[in-house]
Amino acid sequence: MEQFMPSQTQLELSRRDLLISSAATIAVTAAVAPAAAQSPGNDMAxxxxxxxxxxxxxxxxxxxxxxxxxxxxxxxxxxxxxxxxxxxxxxxxxxxxxxxxxxxxxxxxxxxxxxxxxxxxxxxGQPENLHPMQAAFVKHDGFQCGYCTPGQICSSVAVLEEIKANIPSHVTGDLTAQAAVTAAEIRERMSGNICRCGAYSNIIDAISEVAGIKA
Incomplete structure (x- = not known):
């Protein structure tokens, strides 16, 4: 069976037709879209x-x-x-x-x-009236560049509330007992807050102080 091979001219025509039709489609879409957005019947908010x-x-x-x-x-x-x-x-x-x-x-x-x-x-808290967690971060140098610090502090406050509410984490050993504030618990619960400066040990010290435990 003789295999059909398109000529170079046919290939060029096909490519040219494709480009023309694509340009026409884009032009029509651009013209219609604003009109559709402004149409009184368009209720999309x-x-x-x-x-x-x-x-x-x-x-x-x-x-x-x-x-x-x-x-x-x-x-x-x-x-x-x-x-x-x-x-x-x-x-x-x-x-x-x-x-x-x-x-x-x-x-x-x-x-x-x-x-x-x-x-x-x-x-x-405000500079003249710091939240205990903010004061602890300052005391223990729980930051360097400070960019992640607002998120770290908000997360730290919430972490202690989570433990107080007895919400377990992946490292909680006994699900039948009250969750305890430990370094392991703090590390696990704070793992979603990244500090590129690496102030993690100081952050743990700050949270531990607020929680009233020894880091």
Missing amino acids: YTSKVSFAVNGEKRDLEVDNRTSLLDALREHLHLTGTKKGCDHGQCGACTVMVDGHRINSCLTLAVMHEGDQITTIEGL
Whole structure:
């Protein structure tokens, strides 16, 4: 059987036709998309109103539906103590507390927190009135560059509350007994907060002091 082999001219024509049709498709899409977005029959909402309390103060925002809680805090409310590190939930620099539980604020949308109580590093204490955990971090040099420190402190406060509430971790040996504050527990529970400067031992000392145990 004779095998058909397209000529060079046919190949060039096919390539030219493909490019022309692709360009035409892009042009039509670009022309139609804005019209569709402005069409009276298009009910899709791109922004939403959300109301939550931040550090005890009610805040009302209208944000793009895709806005993370981290960006709402930093860009809309100008609470820049909460840091954007990896923006993928891997470093813990953006840790805040929502209804008493710590979360990575880069991994959650602002519109998901209607009515919630949010605490950032600014809500824990002020320079003239430090939270005990903040004072312990200063005393034990629990930071160097300081970029991860707000997330570390928020996470540390929440860790002690988790242990107090008897929430077990992967290293909790006896699930029938009250969880204890130990160096192993602190290391495990704080493992989601990364310090590139390596101040981990000092962080453990600070948390241990607040917990009232020997590091």
